[in-house]
């Protein structure tokens with residue numbers, strides 16, 4: 706993903722509007738509310754914050770102590786445009802970034818997919834190390850290989866996850882899984898059909914890896930709103946669902 710300037714530009718433009726980002730931001734906020742109640746002053750780090758949509762959403766909701774880090778110049782530049790407090794940091798060297806600072810909450814959304822099987826355990830341990838004793842790590846990740854499509858190629862996703870990929874990594878990282886949910890369950894047939902269609906296009910040569918485009922584009926206003934409503938309703942109705950293109954987890958430090 707790093708270096709694909711056009712993908713950062715799309716993210717910056719659309720993350721406040723697109724149903725998927727709106728749903729993700731609400732799910733993360735719900736996890737914060739569950740952990741901290743109505744407090745808005747806890748120290749929050751968005752690790753791999755992209756163009757800053759999550760941080761901007763939280764700032765609008767009244768959160769006051771927000772920091773971001775990302776390894777991309779494009780991402781950091783867009784965050785500056787939003788007036789966010791963001792630093793360029795390669796998460797592989799997280800330990801070198803303000804080593805004495807710990808956070809009440811760390812958000813790390815759709816970043817683990819850029820780390821290999823060997824790189825992910827040290828990243829999890831480094832993130833855990835930066836949590837205060839009662840802190841939480843909230844992390845959304847691309848789920849299930851059946852959802853692989855053109856999108857994965859366009860944004861350079863190395864891998865997708867299921868919960869069982871994370872469970873064995875928790876003890877060594879000093880973390881435990883407090884909550885997990887796959888989403889969007891109700892929309893998964895639609896997303897699956899779209900991604901399978903994209904794969905067929907690639908297999909038949911209608912698309913190539915060079916022309917692959919991400920799914921970050923705005924559908925018509927009514928469709929975007931309908932998809933958001935379905936996803937929003939699902940969040941209100943179900944505490945746990947078995948399938949979806951994303952896996953959201955709330956991780957806590959092991960006691």
Ligand SMILES: C[S@@+](CC[C@H](N)C(=O)[O-])C[C@H]1O[C@@H](n2cnc3c(N)ncnc32)[C@H](O)[C@@H]1O
Pocket residue numbers: 706707752753754755756758759774775776777780794795796797813814815816819860
């Ligand atoms: C798919 S985007 C997600 C951005 C944001 N978290 C969101 O939810 O919109 C992945 C982000 O991870 C960042 N990233 C990937 N590898 C990284 C690394 N080694 N260090 C820091 N950031 C990295 C990319 O620059 C990109 O902004």
